[in-house]
Amino acid sequence: TAPISEALKAVKPSATIAVTSKARELKAAGHDVIGLGAGEPDFDTPDNIKAAAITAINAGHTKYTAVDGIPELKEAICAKFKRDNELDYTPAQVNVSPGGKPIIYNAFVATLNPGDEVVIPTPYWVSYPDMAILCGAKPVFAEAKASDNYKLKPEALEAAITPKTKWLVLNSPSNPSGAAYTKDELIALGEVLLRHPHVWILTDDMYEHLVYDGFKFYTIAQVCPELYDRTLTMNGVSKSYAMTGWRIGYAAGPESLIKSMRNVMTQTTSNPCSISQYASVEALNGPQDFIAERNAVFVERRDMMVALLNDCSGILKCPTPEGAFYVYPSCEAAMGKTSAGGKLIQSDQDFAGALLEEEMVAVVHGEAFGLSPAFRISYATSTEALQEAGKRIQRFCAGLK
Numbered sequence: 001t002a003p004i005s006e007a008l009k010a011v012k013p014s015a016t017i018a019v020t021s022k023a024r025e026l027k028a029a030g031h032d033v034i035g036l037g038a039g040e041p042d043f044d045t046p047d048n049i050k051a052a053a054i055t056a057i058n059a060g061h062t063k064y065t066a067v068d069g070i071p072e073l074k075e076a077i078c079a080k081f082k083r084d085n086e087l088d089y090t091p092a093q094v095n096v097s098p099g100g101k102p103i104i105y106n107a108f109v110a111t112l113n114p115g116d117e118v119v120i121p122t123p124y125w126v127s128y129p130d131m132a133i134l135c136g137a138k139p140v141f142a143e144a145k146a147s148d149n150y151k152l153k154p155e156a157l158e159a160a161i162t163p164k165t166k167w168l169v170l171n172s173p174s175n176p177s178g179a180a181y182t183k184d185e186l187i188a189l190g191e192v193l194l195r196h197p198h199v200w201i202l203t204d205d206m207y208e209h210l211v212y213d214g215f216k217f218y219t220i221a222q223v224c225p226e227l228y229d230r231t232l233t234m235n236g237v238s239k240s241y242a243m244t245g246w247r248i249g250y251a252a253g254p255e256s257l258i259k260s261m262r263n264v265m266t267q268t269t270s271n272p273c274s275i276s277q278y279a280s281v282e283a284l285n286g287p288q289d290f291i292a293e294r295n296a297v298f299v300e301r302r303d304m305m306v307a308l309l310n311d312c313s314g315i316l317k318c319p320t321p322e323g324a325f326y327v328y329p330s331c332e333a334a335m336g337k338t339s340a341g342g343k344l345i346q347s348d349q350d351f352a353g354a355l356l357e358e359e360m361v362a363v364v365h366g367e368a369f370g371l372s373p374a375f376r377i378s379y380a381t382s383t384e385a386l387q388e389a390g391k392r393i394q395r396f397c398a399g400l401k
């Protein structure tokens with residue numbers, strides 16, 4: 001067997017990827033599985049974006065590019081931040097990486113030392129703590145309670161900050177809860193951060209465009225300009241433009257940090273895919289109206305899913321989230337009960353395991369996101385599949401004794 005580093009020994013493989021692979025295996029073995037684990041839109045990449053990629057190939061844009069992004073894309077990113085977020089950034093303040101994930105990892109590698117702390121609100125996107133651990137740092141969790149609609153309260157943030165805190169990670173709309181902060185809620189968190197000038201803020205805005213019911217998205221550097229000099233505003237094309245496979249993420253922040261992140265890339269990944277970068281220029285500069293059309297479908301599914309889940313024999317409790325394509329029902333009332341198939345449910349992992357075995361519905365247990373007992377459903381799948389999944393989950397819950 002191959003050697004494993006001490007750093008990697010402390011890291012869990014991604015639970016969402018594990019559930020998705022398990023569902024795929026069961027499907028391949030002939031089972032009628034409904035996978036609600038995947039974190040990607042079921043829509044295709046828009047045609048104008050695909051065409052831009054084909055044009056780039058034919059034009060010979062198939063070589064190494066500037067390590068942290070082509071100038072055209074950096075310009076498009078600056079224009080996007082100005083247009084959508086009222087934020088002024090220059091191309092020298094922009095980093096383009098092979099996905100949103102490497103943005104976070106490169107920022108952490110570039111800044112964290114052993115013993116540093118990273119404050120992460122729970123429930124969190126699975127990769128934040130493990131990336132911090134890989135860099136030798138310590139994740140410090142701050143609970144965003146279900147009763148607060150999974151949004152971090154200023155007091156909980158204040159309590160989590162220590163002299164060792166290097167970063168706070170914010171993610172709005174959130175994966176896994178879909179919760180998004182209002183302008184006032186962000187300002188309240190900003191007031192805490194102003195009292196702690198040593199804390200940097202990484203705001204993961206990947207789901208910015210996926211908000212519903214007229215919700216207005218804000219990002220922290222926009223509403224707390226005093227934090228601009230210590231905020232990394234991160235985004236990407238994966239979710240908004242249905243481009244998960246193209247692998248382009250981007251961020252803007254203080255030039256010194258951006259320079260360090262580029263240094264990491266020069267010795268590791270080099271540039272993100274040249275063709276994907278040209279496609280992303282079109283994504284950001286091209287027509288945006290398809291986003292609203294898709295959101296109309298997402299909001300219908302969200303409402304249907306929340307209603308189905310809150311009608312599960314009183315077992316599940318699910319707030320209505322502002323955005324993303326996830327819901328995060330609490331399954332606390334199932335604890336201590338036994339499923340129709342005879343499984344004693346003592347954790348959300350037991351719940352998700354029995355639901356998969358007995359009803360062939362794949363969800364991701366909340367423990368993977370640091371807030372239990374709950375689970376995550378991704379509603380980025382067909383309405384028919386969601387309806388059928390809802391029926392099965394209701395039957396499963398009704399069978400709990």
Ligand code: PLP
Pocket residue numbers: 039098099100101102125171174175204206236237238244247248249
């Ligand atoms: N941040 C959040 C909150 C996500 O949900 C994801 C993807 O699941 C990412 C970052 C990573 O995005 P990418 O696929 O561009 O690496």
